[in-house]
Amino acid sequence: MSVELFLFYMAATISLVSTVLALTRYNATHALIYLIISLLASAIIFYLVGAPFAAVLEIVIYAGAIMVLFVFVVMMLNLGAQGDTLEHEWLKPGMWILPTFLCLILFMEMVYVLSGSSHLLPGTAVSPKEVGIKLYGPYVLAVEIASMLLLAGLVGAYHLGRRYLMDSRGED
Amino acid sequence: MFDLISFIPLFPLVSFVILFATQGNLGKLPVAILGVGSIGLSATIVMLIAFQWLTSGATEPHIYTITSWISVAGFNPRFSFLLDGLSLTMMLVITGVGFLIHLYSSLFMEDDEDYSRFFAYMNLFVCAMLVLVLADNLLLLYLGWEGVGLCSYLLIGFWYEDESNGAAARKAFIITRIGDTAMALGIFLLFMHLGTLEIQPMLQAANQMWATGDKIPTIAALLILGGAVGKSAQLPLQTWLPDAMAGPTPVSALIHAATMVTAGVYLIARMHELYLLAPLAQSTVAVVGLATLLIAAFTALTQTDIKRILAYSTISQIGYMFLALGVGAWASGIFHLMTHAFFKALLFLGAGAVVYSLHHEHDIFKMGGLRKKLPVAFWSFMIGSAALTALPLTSGYFSKDEILLAAFKVEPWLWAGGVLGAFLTSIYSFRLVFIVFFGSTNTEPSEPAGLRMAVPLMILMVLAMIGGFFHVPVDAVFPLLPETHHNQTIAIITPLVPLLGVLLAYFLFLRKSLNLSFLLDSSMGRNLRKFFFSHWAMDWLYDRVFVVPYKTFARLNQSDVVDQVYEGIANVTSILHYLISFSQTGHLRWYALTMVTGLVFVLAIILGII
């Protein structure tokens, strides 16, 4: 077993375990931290597969911006210990049965699809330069659309967040 | 000259359209000129055609096609008119008497604010009636038939603000509808077997296809008799005619005396070859005629409303026409149709003059002694009743006697019934004359009507007197009766019986020297009187047998069975909606769950696992 394969399995295990933990915590902050760990593990897998640029993006944007945004909002809501007791009420063990069963079937179907392919082909690394050329070549329209999407998200978030801030200032 | 025939129904139709389009916005004079003038023009053309026909001695029927109507798979009825002696006679009666009645009503209806609507309907009626008698094929005849039915409804219910007028109009329409349905069935049957609806070719084909006494022509003839019975107010569909007197008097004169009610007689006469193929049906015609004339005559004896007496008299006289057709005296039936038109129109218009001067009083026992005060009305009634009663040398005498003598040759009982009817006719008609015009005055009349009412009455008086000397030009149309020797005794008794009746009426109602109160006041007498007055309880019978069960059934079916089926479908949909809406819980996680379930199933199906 090569080093890469071993590293891959280890990163995959970390990713899986931390995702499971993230989904089952009562405390929201704990769950978010575990998710960040999962994303870091994914970044390692990206690097191992030969997409270092994607790994960097995963850490910087996904774990670094999006998850931090989550953490900010959790802090802003400021639920505290009361939030934990609410979670205890909401998350009864019996509720896991049906969704787990359904998703297990879904997973098995996906594995059935994947099992038709040949296995363990070695991958090739793709350098960031190639990615850049492709991005501003054939995919330049997709880039423009993505930027407009982000603009829309920006405006929406600003608008939805604005009232809250104004009202809370008014209440003071 | 004969080509002008298509203009005859056209003038009244154009007048109707104009009056209809102007919706009462024209003044009274233009309306009258339009309404009366159109009929006058048609009458002029008819007379020109009649003159040419009679002087040229034509016997073959002429057919004039205006345009094609339907042309489908060999079925090709057209708008075409048939001109022969029979249709010429009918046209003369319709336009001639019609013109006089229109002239009369231009004064009679002058105070009515719906003047324009009245003339519109009357003109439409004349147009439809002319189409009926001129029609070359049974489909066009049926068009005219329905048209006159419609106009009858519109005119009976002319003063529609009064509910009872509307009810009478509906009664007339519904009862004649029953007859119309029978007639339609008869037409379908004939078409099915003969393949054409044009009258001449159809009757020729019938003669070739069927022998006398076959089942199918009998059924067809009986069905057509059903239609004739409805329109001509014979047994069993005669109950609408007395109630139809709710309409204005000119309407009663034109539609319910002279023209529409004779449509049935015309129809049977036109289809006479079919009836010759079905002796059973022909005998039924005679029996129906006889029964009707007796029932109506007995009923007329007890009535008190002046117009109702005349209505029952009409039913009775049409019974005579049916009797004539039933014994094979076709020409006599048409002859009586013509003379009846003259004297019945005269009687109705005279009644109108009386009612007009007495401010719409209809009860004869509230009238009296009008002889000196309303001379024109008095002489109309005298001459009209004389003709009705068939006193010697009046027009009615010639026509009615022909019928009775022909009846005797076929079946003496028919003759006996007819003579009894004549006896009763004389009693009730002169009862009317003596009570209304002699004796003491109970209601004072205002001044008698003007020239526009008097002149038509005088013309009709002349026609009623000399009409018997006309010869109806139908020799080429009908087969002639064999000329056998008349039984001399019968030939003497027949004209004498009405005279006896007049004498009896004289002693009972004028001199009042004969007192039959011992008969009338006995319990049997009183019950009989009530029975006769209620038209032999036919209205009561029909109410019990038809109306009450129908209404009960309608009430039981109030939440309609058929509707429930459709409402049931809607209800099922509602219930399904209610049940399915439980799946819209509003919970996001439930939606996610259902989506995943769906995804799992769809994937399984796509992958071929399920």
Add this chain to the structure above:
Amino acid sequence: MEQGLVLAALLFAMGLVGVMVRRNIILILMSVEVMLNACGLAFIVAGARWGQADGQIMFMLILAIAAAEVSVGLGLLLQVHRRLGSIDIDKTSRLKG
């Protein structure tokens, strides 16, 4: 590269479980992020197998989508918290029936 895709499938399924089970809106959004990340992983692995840059480009677009979605989603969360006083997803069920 089959294991990578299997991993992605597993992560996706787990994220789906999280969406269905949790009642806290923040944690639902977090589970959606897990699912998006799994998709990205699948694209990267596939791109590496074929040796094309398209996989990484798709991953970048997924990143952009996730960013936009999270910002708007959290804005909505703030509004829900302000109006309903709770971050329980089951309280937002007025569109029922």
